[in-house]
Amino acid sequence: MTTTIPKFAHLQIPLEDVLNATNNFADDNIIGRGGLGLVYKGHLQRSGELITISALRLDRRHSGGVVEFWTEVSMLSDLKHPNIVSIVGFCDDKHEKIIVTTYEAKNGSLKEHLSSPKLTWTQRLKICVGVARALSYLHYDEGRGYGVIHLNINSSTILLDENWEPKLSGFKVSIKQSLNRMYQVILSEPIGTIGYVDPEIEKTKGVTYKSDIYSFGVVLFEILCGRKAFVPNDANRLLAPLAIHQYEKKMLKEIIHPALLNQMSPHSLEIYSKVAYSCINGERTNRMDTNNIVNELEKAIESHEDFQLQQAEQQVQRLNLVRPVFFYFCFDVITLFPV
Known part of the structure; x- marks a missing residue:
């Protein structure tokens, strides 16, 4: 029928x-x-x-x-x-x-690439910004007349197209809410995938758009650390509490994906990790708004691109210093051993 x-x-x-x-x-x-x-x-x-x-x-x-x-x-x-x-x-x-x-998933889901050393820091930052923009659209776009609480943000529902551009999927449990009531708690049982579920749901007996922010924060740490939010047989099964502990102890670098450490600028890492920590730490009221998240992650990209440009310029300068030395060496050899 x-x-x-x-x-x-x-x-x-x-x-x-x-x-x-x-x-x-x-x-x-x-x-x-x-x-x-x-x-x-x-x-x-x-x-x-x-x-x-x-x-x-x-x-x-x-x-x-x-x-x-x-x-x-x-x-x-x-x-x-x-x-x-x-x-x-x-x-x-x-x-x-x-x-x-x-068909959007020409490169599969984000979950498949978390631990891949081939997925660069630049690509990871751009994926984060794309998802953040999608969340900002869901939470704030006035053209619809209502906001959307996704409630299923995780690395499996983030698909990657042929250009590694993220495409958010998985709207099966999403909730529509009036834009002026997005802060209000909607009564609900804990919804989502283990490792990503907002712990405030049980405390407040419901969800708000900040529940999406928590899940996205977990994804941000997945991308940074190159590991899944929940690893059943690991001593630190849940990534979120581990990330909070490492951040607060100023030992975050110990759990960052090793392939990323030499790629990222210190300032971009500082901005990024502050955003990720804000998303998952403490009560909902302390979590950064989606629009601010977009702005901060865009700053992280700008900082990283400036860092890459500086590195490229330094490399050119080193090459320019090497060339004259090599020229004079060749000149001396020819002088000593004329043809």
Whole structure:
């Protein structure tokens, strides 16, 4: 049976089209597993154009998945931002529920690259800024008339395109809230992935947009340290309390990814770590606002780029000093041993 919700009518995609796009949900097209079911890659004809898509197929055994399915459709239908995945449409036909988005994860999810020495400090900073801008849009954009509390920020829901630009996904448990009430607590059970869940939820019995800030702070430390938020068999299973301890003891460098230490400027690290610590430390009221986070992370990038420029200039100066010495050496050799 097909949905009759008028608001979403223009987004409906026939099941036959999705089956053709994914080769009948062929195993070879599986690219991941979302919280609601398997995700398939495919190619779909849309408005005369062949586009590459991701199709999240709701697992029929997933209890309560129907509510989460419609939450995600509802959220994505309203959200338009370069750092948020774009919905193509959905299928609600013949007991199948499928969310179709543009294929954004050409470089997988952030989680897959946390420990990679190939992901540079510059790339990591730009990923952080992109996610922060997406959060600022969710929390403050006045064009919608309401804010969005994501409640599922983690390194798995941050996808990376071919240019390593982040695309935020995973809106299945998101909440809409009036912009002037984003500070107010919405009664809720702890929601999210272990290691990222705001500890204030249990204390206040609810969430605010600052719950997203906490989760993002954990991601910031994941990116800095090159390790996951939760490592089951590790002595320090949870990254957040470890990061707080190391920061307060001025021993943060001990847990930073070794491949990054020689890349980062001291000032960019200082700005970045202060932001990350602000996001996860103490009560919600002490957490930095999203817009301030964007501004500070942009400063961290500027500081790092200035540092790189200075290093490049120093390298050129060293080369310029070496060249005359080499010239005079060659001149002396020719003088001593004329041809």
